[in-house]
Amino acid sequence: MADSQREQELLETAKEVQLGNYRPAPFVLTRGQGCRVEDVAGRSYLDLSGGIAVLSVGHAHPRLTQAIADQAARLMHVSNLFYNDRAIELAHELVQRTSLGKVFFANSGTEANEAMIKLARRVHHDRGDTERTELVATLGSFHGRTMGALSVTGQKKYHVGMNPLIPGVHHVPYNDLDALRSAVSDRTAAVILEPVQAEGGIIVGETAYMQGVRKLCDETGALMLLDEVQTGYGRTGRFLAAEWSDVVPDACSLAKGIAGGFPLGAMVVSDSFANGLPPGSHASTFGGNALACAAGLAVLQIFDDEHLIQRASETGAHLGRRLEQLTDCESVVEARGLGLLRGVAMAPDVDPIGVLAAVRERGVLATLAGGTVLRVVPPLIATTSEIDEGIDVVQAVLKNPPRK
Ligand SMILES: Cc1ncc(COP(=O)(O)O)c(C=O)c1O
Known part of the structure; x- marks a missing residue:
């Protein structure tokens, strides 16, 4: 034919x-x-x-395809009831490269963002601040398609027919510190934003804005959650785009480039909140699967060598x-x-x-x-x-x- x-x-x-x-x-x-x-x-x-x-x-990088083939023949999946060597090694690399504290693995960007939202709520809950459940996000943002990530996404077209979304989300204009200041209150669990609004039209977060968000979160006790799903992993010429503004988030989400096309996502959390999700509070069957993490490790080796x-x-x-x-x-x-x-x-x-x-x-x-x-x-x-x-x-x- x-x-x-x-x-x-x-x-x-x-x-x-x-x-x-x-x-x-x-x-x-x-x-x-x-x-x-x-x-x-x-x-x-x-x-x-x-x-x-x-x-x-790129497509079919020989070292990535070899790493995936080798790992598939060795160990693919064991569940998170058991440690696997590849996940530990990749988590170690991510901690080193982000200067953050600990890693949770998921399978996609939206799941990494769900983890950040749950982390923020749980942290305040466990400190006895059970009223701190609200989230402030930005208009024009994109955070994914599952209900939590969709609810913080600041574009109405993605919400059509999907209501009710999760309650307690406020959207404010991006790159507008005053608007953010008036939206953050003692009920705000976290502020979530992208360092560059990617799906929203490639809008770069200004340095003063990113630093202002950091300061506001420090002053109010809201967590600063950075969605680095599209901007992270070297895409902007830094490992995290946050480095351009010299800002360290309380947690960031990674996915997309992390395993070069193999499905993998991650939430990386600062030391201060690294124990925020106690056993049983969150999980993912495939998250941190040995095969995905072997792909993630191969990508980092290629990054370094090339x-x-x-x-x-x-x-x-x-x-x-x-x-x-x-x-x-x-x-x-x-x-x-x-x-x-x-x-x-x-x-x-x-x-x-x-x-x-x-x-x-x-x-x-x-x-x-x-x-x-x-x-x-x-x-x-x-x-x-x-x-x-x-x-x-x-x-x-x-x-x-x-x-x-
Ligand atoms: C900034 C950002 N966050 C989250 C997502 C969702 O990622 P995924 O499609 O892997 O769930 C995307 C996807 O385009 C994204 O650009």
Whole structure:
């Protein structure tokens, strides 16, 4: 059967058997290598979407695939009734690299955020402050799809039809310290925010704001919870994006790039709150699974050997310059971001979905953030020439973009 015919058949089957909650591009990917992926029909694409900021070491990195194969043949899963060596080793690495205290493993970003929310409530509860249950979050934020994480997500479109959400959540504008100050009270268990609002449109948290949040939390006793699911793990050119503002959170969540595409999430907690979840208070069957943690360890070894965080900082600066040049096009309003988490805001009359389709037709995969921002989050292994190749295509499309 011709490959393109096989692809058509798969697309038709997908429509029959997969839920319609996604809007996938009309082709079927089947393999990847480095920054490139290939579909069933044999077309190749340069992947600037990075699996939505997940593919920290690119597709099919030989050391990551080897580590996964070796671990799968040795020990995959034992449950958290028993220690496994890989989880201990990875937790040790995360503690070292974040300067925080202890780690809880989950399977995704939303679960890591659920853990942070539960930690904050439980900490105050166990101190006898049972009224401190409220959460302050930011408008435009994205924290995930499970009910707790969804409730703190500050975008109404994700709440449609999902009510009632968890009570006691207040949303305030991002980068607005005064608004935050008036929302935090003696009932606030925690403030949760992203160092860069990623899904919300790549909005960088200002240094004074991040430091102000830290100070406010110190003064009021609310925990500062940082969602580093998209920003963490070297994506911005630092291990945690919080390092850009010299802020240490009380807990942070990690996922996406942590195991290079293998499902894994983590909550890392400061020493002060490291005993906040006593035995039985929270758990995850798969969390800290030996196979996922072996993938996580391999990613860190690759980071170190290939200096990927430093590289992300350098290639990210290059990407930033290239995106800044795009603001010469009348279709581009602004370039923004940090490291390899970047985007360009497109003018209101530009058709964002049409732009994605047009760059795809020229062999480049990208995503959107905040509806109108073309997001560029390539694997951290991307070279400047791969970035140039991709941005040349984006530039050609944005010079004469599809309009609404
Ligand atoms: C900042 C942030 N938090 C949480 C999540 C949810 O992560 P997951 O889809 O792994 O549950 C995402 C996903 O895009 C995210 O960007």
